[in-house]
Amino acid sequence: MTYHVTVIGGGPSGLMAAIAAAEQGASVLLIEKGKKLGTKLAISGGGRCNVTNRLPEEEVIKHIPGNGKFLYSPFSVFNNYDIISFFEDLGVGLKEEDHGRMFPASNKAQDVVKALLAYLDRLHVEVRKETKVDAIQYGESGHTVHLDDSEKIRTKSLIIATGGKAVPHTGSTGDGYKWAKTAGHTITTLYPTEVPLLSKDAFIKDKKLQGVSLRDVNVSVLNRKSKPIITHKMDMLFTHFGISGPAVLRCSQFAVKEFMKGHRPVTIEIDALPEQSLEQLTETYLQKSKDHPKKTWKNTVKGVLPERMIDFLMEENGITPEETNAHLSKEQFHSFLKNLKYFHVSVHDSQPIEKAFVTGGGVSIKEVVPNTLQSKKMSRLYFCGEILDIHGYTGGYNITSALVTGNVAGMNAAWEGMSEG
Template sequence: MKSFDVIVVGAGTSGMMAAIAAAKAGSNTLLIEKNKRVGKKLLLTGGGRCNVTNNRPAEEIIAHIPGNGKFLYSAFSQFNNYDIMEFFESNGTHLKEEDHGRMFPITDRSKTIVETLFNQLEQLGVTIYTEAKVEKILHKDKQVIGVAIEHEKLYAPCVILTTGGRTYPSTGSTGDGYKLAKRLGHTISPLYATESPILSNEPFIQDKTLQGLSLQDVSLSVLDSQGKVLVEHQMDLLFTHFGISGPAALRCSSFINQELAKTDQQPVTLRLDIFPQKSVQELSGEIKKRLLEQSEKSLKNALKNLAPERLLDFVLSELGLSDSQAKQVSEKQLDQLVQHLKSFYIKADKTLPIEKSFVTGGGISLKEIQPKTMESKLVNGLFFAGELLDINGYTGGYNVTAAFVTGHVAGTHAAAIAEYTYLPPLETE
């Protein structure tokens, strides 16, 4: 019979940190991974460079985790993004800061981060089982007693589930943890894609009119069925052959999916402001000035460089002004042009599925988890961390930060509880 103090299921970002924290606290720790090697998904983050955390105050980081970020306040008071940076620096892995506070290893290789975590696991004597899939959590009288893998039962008074969400299933994120938790009575909040490109059936998208056009520093808003703004992001945007992508679109995606669920999958209206830094009056005044100064030119030439040429051509075509002269434009047409540039409406039909998105929204209901310890309120000795939880953030190091933080907190508290938890006789479960 093999027994441990703490068993961690899933060797991703949160799982490796949970195992390290538990072992550091003195626990005999086992880390189980169904892949051949640890950290498979972490290798893909930040475009293979690993955006390991973000160098911003905790308040700001939590504000960038729109999916239940406030749940993390207690965890952040115990272990935060600066502790993550200190962890890597103290282990010889130096980090550098890029735009918006994003932190990367100076090697620009995610492999460096995975190797640092793996070396720590080895130094701390963590037992690692790879190519092993947990089929069941063993429990008795609402107390965890271990896990069952194929042909073997492994015992421990504390088990931490860190199996990830459902994005990038090729990395092993196939939703196993949700099934294991559900069997123990936990509620799974509906899963949805977040940080995902947006699909649209608008004719100009289907005709690929603007495909490949990139817009800098524009504002994209998601509107509800009453036309109220749910969220707005001022960032870059990219038109694609299927819809829109780029940072602004990715950040709006979770709100689109939640609105689609509310409206029985009716298309969601997006509003694009191509000149968010200018008011309607300012933009109108600028265009009027151009038309007066270049009245003998065509409207298209008079407005040259106001906006990207393909976008301007499209907007003028939509308004029937493609062949107009600058001096012919009426006040009403000018107003319509300004409105089009300030409120360019796009219908979003859906986003890419979870499997092709960056982050999973939804997950283990937080009402059933202690925010201070990450322990289940339903089963003693059962802990959760990482993307399995109903927590999701924007890209930029926020999700990885949440995974490291919840992993460390779960590992630390599991180790403390394992010290004094009596395991019931093991014949039954």
């Protein structure tokens, strides 16, 4: 038998591609090397599955710093609002949380996966799990997929949806890159994004701030000239190896790109009180010091930051816990406040790509037709999801990109697979 469409990879984009192709009436085979389909969906959003984001299209694309503009074309066919309707039509009620993130009302990622699998079933998609692809032989009017048990599968159209190299225990181990190369595609440099950063700073090594989290702080990546490349205002966390938390994950790819240019270490600047300027802080605390000269400095700044951070900054500036406002030197006063606004961490590396949430780099988007996701190098070949050189921040943006590109690739692969040409 020759299938109209064969999809390799049972992650978010592969499932959506198989569904979209079958909705057009194509005969579809979905091949997955793992034991389960939708593994990444099941663990995303802390096991709650952040299926998409309700922000306006412009905003969503802004949150996909890795070639998000490429998605304007696919979005004109199927966008984040279509994803919401799609799941609601499948009986998965969704609810909106902060920053437009959409979750299943049940808070269970499993409900999303179950609904997709049940729909695949209703559409009569043939699914083969624990099935490994050994090689792909490309042809003019169709392709042959060679399985590692020597079976050959013929297909009119082929969709490669094998993911990147991040979170390898879900099956994303970079298999698809070699098949894309065989078809003549360029794979841009792969690097980790949405990844914790490593530091050798003495206070990190001594675990002085390990476990301290800061809320709503500005985290910036500085370039060689000490100017911010990017700033994100979110929470962050000090760890035993460096820094992590939402703001750091968002900034991480910009630090990694600096490492790739040979700029090491990179300075991360933390502004713990972004709502106030250094001038305003200075004025406030000069007044407080004047009004309460006998009060200790520690009690004067109490509550501004977690206590361990305050203790650490006092120690750094040679201020004892008993030191009163009257006895604080000018240098100590100004230097402490500066630390609140411009706290620096030197990072020399990130955790490896396997520990990242998202892969940067992949199949060059210059070689893929935006409104069909078809290869410009090989007829009847399509790509979708994280194998493409597209990556977003966490918050439903990568899954949105996967589902949108999957839908568009599936639909177009079906039309081509069923046409006689």
